[in-house]
Amino acid sequence: PTAFVSGATGYIAQHIVALLLSKDYQVVGSVRSEEKGQHFAKLFNSSHFSYVVVPDIAIPGAFDEAFKAHPAISTVFHVASPFHLSSENVEQNLLKPLIEGTKNILSAIKSFGTNVRRVVLTSSAAAVEATPGYDYADKLVNEDSWTELTYEQALKNGIDGYSGSKVFAEKAAWEFANSEHKPHFDMAVVNPVFVFGPQAFESEAKENLNSSVGHIDAYLKLKPTDPYPTFEGKFTDVRDVAKAHIVAAESAEAANQRLVLCNGGFVPQKLANIIREHFPKLRETIPVGTPENENAPLQNPFAGKLDNSKTNKILGFEQISLEQSVVDTVSQILKSRE
Ligand code: NDP
Structure with a gap:
């Protein structure tokens, strides 16, 4: 089979x-520049990989060629x-690329991707449980939950802008997939919570890490008197996210489903405890904090209890623990900087 992966360098x-x-x-990946394409073609090192250059997904017709x-x-x-x-x-940096990018790829598939049978969209838990101002404590969140916000609210700041971009892009995709001009493909959506775990290639773990892993890296840059980063939430491992995309593509059961990926939650103390336990040298720079508080309840918007049993049943594989994920992430970063 032949697969297309947009943003293949992410x-x-x-x-x-x-x-x-x-x-x-066979994999065709879209990349933003010839230079990035060549760099990653070398890393993937496979005659089954080729790339096309799509500098900006938001430009009309971006994926047609x-x-x-x-x-x-x-x-x-x-x-x-x-x-x-x-x-x-x-609007320009988040909402447009996401919403227009999604519409552009779907219309390119509709017009030119005549052999496409399944589209897997990477959405986010930000489209599931991130309603601004809503108190999720004691509430249940599942695959049917949607973040509720208007376009105007989404324009207010980057956090709501990101959530809004995922909500509006995912909704536009469902509308397209279920439209009366039924396309020749069906769709499955993957909605991960925060993703940790190593980079696919150690050489890419040195600097400029992607946003979610950057939050782990922040602990490696702490000084003994620094407070912990305030970042907390729910977690899934990148290797499971990749596996889930394959299930979303190949399983009949996944058609028309949202797969909400999560394998637990974390507060800063939990991350600090894991790193301090496994990397004794980092005890010199990462403050001890209050270790027994590692299971403190999560604050909004992560305070909801997530029931993703439907997803886990479709996935059917054991998922990587927070501890393993953080240890693998930190080991790789340290090794790449040796
Ligand atoms: P990355 O930033 O590593 O990857 C994003 C990719 O999209 C990059 O290849 C980037 O290219 C490309 N891209 C961004 N903007 C454009 C554009 N305007 N035109 C063309 N390409 C563009 O992030 P992740 O791998 O973490 O995220 C991938 C997906 O997963 C996203 O949809 C994200 O919303 C979703 N997600 C991520 C989570 C996480 O915690 N990491 C959690 C939940 C969802 P370049 O780097 O060259 O700019």
């Missing part, structure tokens, strides 16, 4: 591409999207 997408190659897929040139594509993974929480020009 943190999650690299793992998806590597897994597809190991399963004997890619699908015209590769009519054999049968599965599409739309992973590319700006992932940051910066409040600068939210």
Whole structure:
């Protein structure tokens, strides 16, 4: 089979591409520049990998040439999207690329991807449980939950802008997939919570880590008198996220489903405890804090109890623990900087 992966150079997408190659897929990845394409083609090191340059997914027709040139594509993974929480020009930097990018790839598939049977969209838990101002404590969140916010609210800051971009892009995709002009493919969506875990290639773990792993890296940069980063939430491992994308593509049961990936929650003390326990040298720089508080309840918007048993049943594999994920992440970063 032939798969298309948008944003193939991203943190999650690299793992998806590597897994597809190991399963004997032909993979066409979209990258933003020739230079990045060549760099990653070397890393993937497979005659089954090729790339197309799509500098900006938000430009109308961005994906048309890619699908015209590769009519054999049968599965599409739309992973590319700006992932940051910066409040600068939210509409231009977050909402537009996500919403327009999603519409662009779906219309390219509709017009030129005649052999496509399944589209897997990488959405986020930000489209599931991030309603601004809502008190999730004691509430149950599941695969049917949606973050509720208006376009105007999404324009206010980077956090709501990112959530809004995922909500509106995912909704636009469902609308397209279920439209009366029924396309020739069906869709499955993957909604991960915060993703930790090693980069697919150690050489990429040195600096400029992607946003979610950057939060782990922040502990490695602490000085003994620094407070912990305030970042907390729910967690899943990147290798499981990649595996879930393959299930979303291959399983009949996954059609028309949202797969909400989560394997537990974390507060800063929990991350500090894990790192201090496994990396004795870092005890010199990461403060001890109050170790017994590692299971403190999560604050909004992560305070909801997540029931993703439907997802776990479809996935059917054991998922990597927070401890393992953090240890593998930190080991790789330290090794790459030796
Ligand atoms: P990365 O930032 O590593 O990957 C994003 C990819 O999208 C990069 O390849 C980037 O290219 C590309 N991209 C961004 N903007 C554009 C654009 N305008 N045109 C073309 N390509 C673009 O992030 P992740 O791998 O972490 O995220 C991948 C997906 O997973 C995203 O959809 C994100 O929303 C979702 N997700 C991530 C979570 C996490 O914790 N990491 C949690 C939940 C969902 P370049 O780097 O060259 O700019």
